[in-house]
Every structure is written in structure tokens, then in C-alpha cells.
Amino acid sequence: MSRLEQHSAYNYLRHTKKFPNVWCAGCGIGIVMGALIRAIDHLELDQNDVALVSGIGCTGRMPVYMDFNTMHTTHGRALAFATGLKLAQPRLKVIVIMGDGDALAIGGNHFLHAARRNMDLTAIVVNNAIYGMTGGQYSPTTPIDLRATTAPYGNVEPPIPVGELAIAAGAAFVARGTVYHAVELDRLIAQAIQKEGFSLVEAVSYCHTTLGRINKLGTAGDMMNTIKNNSVTLSAAEKMSEEDRQAKIVRGVLRDVERPGYLRLYDQVIERAIAQEASHAG
Amino acid sequence: MTENDLQPAPAAAATARSKSGPRGRVIVFGSWCKGCRLCVDFCPKHVLALDENDHPYPANPEACNACRWCETHCPDLAIVVKPVQ
Numbered sequence: 527m528s529r530l531e532q533h534s535a536y537n538y539l540r541h542t543k544k545f546p547n548v549w550c551a552g553c554g555i556g557i558v559m560g561a562l563i564r565a566i567d568h569l570e571l572d573q574n575d576v577a578l579v580s581g582i583g584c585t586g587r588m589p590v591y592m593d594f595n596t597m598h599t600t601h602g603r604a605l606a607f608a609t610g611l612k613l614a615q616p617r618l619k620v621i622v623i624m625g626d627g628d629a630l631a632i633g634g635n636h637f638l639h640a641a642r643r644n645m646d647l648t649a650i651v652v653n654n655a656i657y658g659m660t661g662g663q664y665s666p667t668t669p670i671d672l673r674a675t676t677a678p679y680g681n682v683e684p685p686i687p688v689g690e691l692a693i694a695a696g697a698a699f700v701a702r703g704t705v706y707h708a709v710e711l712d713r714l715i716a717q718a719i720q721k722e723g724f725s726l727v728e729a730v731s732y733c734h735t736t737l738g739r740i741n742k743l744g745t746a747g748d749m750m751n752t753i754k755n756n757s758v759t760l761s762a763a764e765k766m767s768e769e770d771r772q773a774k775i776v777r778g779v780l781r782d783v784e785r786p787g788y789l790r791l792y793d794q795v796i797e798r799a800i801a802q803e804a805s806h807a808g
Numbered sequence: 809m810t811e812n813d814l815q816p817a818p819a820a821a822a823t824a825r826s827k828s829g830p831r832g833r834v835i836v837f838g839s840w841c842k843g844c845r846l847c848v849d850f851c852p853k854h855v856l857a858l859d860e861n862d863h864p865y866p867a868n869p870e871a872c873n874a875c876r877w878c879e880t881h882c883p884d885l886a887i888v889v890k891p892v893q
Contacts, residue, residue: 552844556883
């Protein structure tokens with residue numbers, strides 16, 4: 527047995543694809559991929575019953591490497607394609623993997639409405655606060671005052687809080703983890719996959735190649751350390767003042783409520799339609 | 809990819825373990841490794857070091873307590889930690 531076959535992720539990878547993966551050395555997206563594989567492995571889901579849908583960007587490459595039903599769709603439209611897939615094949619566990627720009631800028635509209643409908647999808651937003659693949663343009667989650675190739679004098683646009691936006695839009699389950707707390711991320715993703723309705727996991731990551739280099743934030747390890755030092759658990763955050771909390775990455779399950787998922791509501795529509803048609807026919 | 813370039817150095821292997829408790833053996837799949845150093849920088853027991861190819865190897869294997877930090881955080885899925893008795 528080769529050394530690689532001893533890895534728990536081995537059975538979930540497409541070995542016809544070129545490895546090592548396309549991401550820069552030390553990129554957090556690979557850590558999220560590992561966490562997703564461990565979550566699926568923990569839940570003992572059949573690979574044929576899982577569908578991964580992604581959009582465009584660094585994060586969009588993730589399903590390419592993973593041996594499930596996969597769709598690599600157009601920029602920002604991953605949730606729209608996933609909605610169609612879920613309605614056509616309700617037995618599938620549909621997991622949508624997006625970057626911050628993909629989910630919130632180009633696909634912001636789809637993001638809001640998938641959450642509002644409580645569509646039975648699991649969305650994972652890898653938030654590295656920049657458009658990495660296209661060369662470091664600022665994204666809707668780039669912090670204020672950080673520089674980007676399209677904001678050489680510093681970004682003046684306030685970032686979108688991803689989790690809070692999903693809560694406001696009506697998602698049933700919203701959690702935030704970081705790539706430093708990878709084992710916690712496994713657990714959050716596993717919880718999200720099991721949830722009825724729209725579940726979102728925001729995985730806070732970093733981009734040391736574009737954002738890090740332009741702002742002199744250091745290596746992947748340095749940026750990982752920043753995430754480690756800047757994040758607090760939800761229970762610790764509740765004891766902090768509002769001002770202190772704003773500067774922190776709050777980890778944990780931000781929202782977990784029972785709300786009927788879209789598929790259950792749609793089944794009711796079908797029942798009503800059948801009953802109405804039957805009464806007309808009678 | 810040769811796998812034997814990832815074997816621990818004999819001198820380091822002789823380092824005595826400091827405490828009792830779980831032990832692990834770190835296995836690195838060198839051809840998938842991009843040399844990002846995350847495992848070397850963050851290993852709480854300083855088990856790993858970089859070799860001349862910038863790939864990690866267990867320079868201090870006796871110190872490994874099988875916490876699996878390197879395995880769960882390797883962005884290239886290139887590390888496995890096996891528990892040893």
C-alpha cells in the first residue's frame with residue numbers, strides 16, 4: 527500500500543486529476559476541502575448520494591478534485607444550478623462551494639434568495655476576503671483600509687458579514703469556522719449537511735498570495751496565526767463589548783432554527799394542486 | 809517521487825520521548841507537498857523539519873503525540889499520522 531492510500535481522504539479524491547492541487551502552497555482552501563471530506567466521511571454518506579456544485583474562482587476548483595457528483599458552473603450561479611439540481615433529484619445531498627466574491631458579489635442575489643426560500647442546500651463560503659484567481663481585486667468581504675489591486679489606496683467599502691446576512695435572509699442554519707480550527711470546521715460542516723433547509727458554513731480563510739502580499743501580511747503561516755489570534759468562540763464573544771466583538775471573528779453556530787425546507791413546502795404545493803385538479807375533474 | 813527521502817534522520821530518531829501518552833508516526837507524501845511549512849511552523853511538539861527539497865520530515869519523531877494537527881491542516885492532503893503503541 528502506498529503512503530497516500532493510508533490517508534482517510536484517499537477514497538474521496540479523483541486520482542485521474544493532476545495533484546498536487548492547483549492552489550498556492552499553504553492556501554486555506556485545501557484545508558476546507560480536507561474538512562469537507564472528513565465531514566462526509568464522518569456522516570458515512572454514499573458518494574453517489576452527494577452532489578458538489580461550485581462556481582468560479584479558486585474555490586470553484588474544489589469539486590474538480592473530489593469524487594462525487596459534481597457541477598462546475600458559471601460565476602456566482604452555483605446556488606441557482608444547485609437549486610435546480612435539488613428540485614430534480616431531491617435524494618441528493620447538494621453541497622455548494624463558493625468563494626466570497628462568487629457567493630456575495632456576482633451571486634449575491636442567488637445567495638439571498640436561496641436563504642429566503644430555505645432551499646435544502648448546504649452552502650460553504652470560503653471567505654478569503656479577495657478575488658485571488660483573477661489577481662487580487664477587492665471583494666465584498668475585504669476589510670476596510672486593506673489594499674487590493676483595484677483599491678491601491680485602501681478599500682473604503684464596508685465588508686459584508688456573511689453569516690449575519692444569511693441570518694437576515696432567513697437561513698435555518700448558519701455557522702462560522704476558520705481554517706485554523708479545522709476539526710471544529712469538520713463538525714460545523716457535518717451539522718450543516720444534516721440540517722433541513724438552507725444551511726451556511728462560512729469558512730474564514732486567507733489569501734497570502736494576493737491580499738497578503740499587497741498588504742504585507744506575511745506568509746500563509748503568519749496569516750493563519752492572525753486568524754488564530756483574532757477569533758473567539760460564540761460564548762466568549764457574548765461576554766465581550768460590542769466594540770471588541772466587531773474586531774473579532776466569532777466562531778460557532780450563529781443560528782440553528784427549525785424552519786420547513788423548500789422541498790417540504792413544495793410537496794404541499796403538489797398535494798394542493800392534485801386535490802384542486804381532482805375537485806375540478808369531479 | 810522517492811519515498812525514502814522522507815525517512816527521519818538517525819540522530820533525531822534517537823531522541824528520547826519526554827512523556828508518556830499517545831504516540832504517532834507522521835507519514836509525508838512528498839510528491840503532493842508544496843512545501844508551505846504550515847505543518848513545520850504549527851506542530852505543537854516541533855516534530856517536523858524541512859529537508860533539502862522543502863518537504864517536511866519527522867526530525868524529532870519521538871515527540872509526536874498523534875494530535876494530527878499536521879494531517880488536518882495540510883492543504884495538500886499530503887500528511888497522515890498513524891497512531892503507534
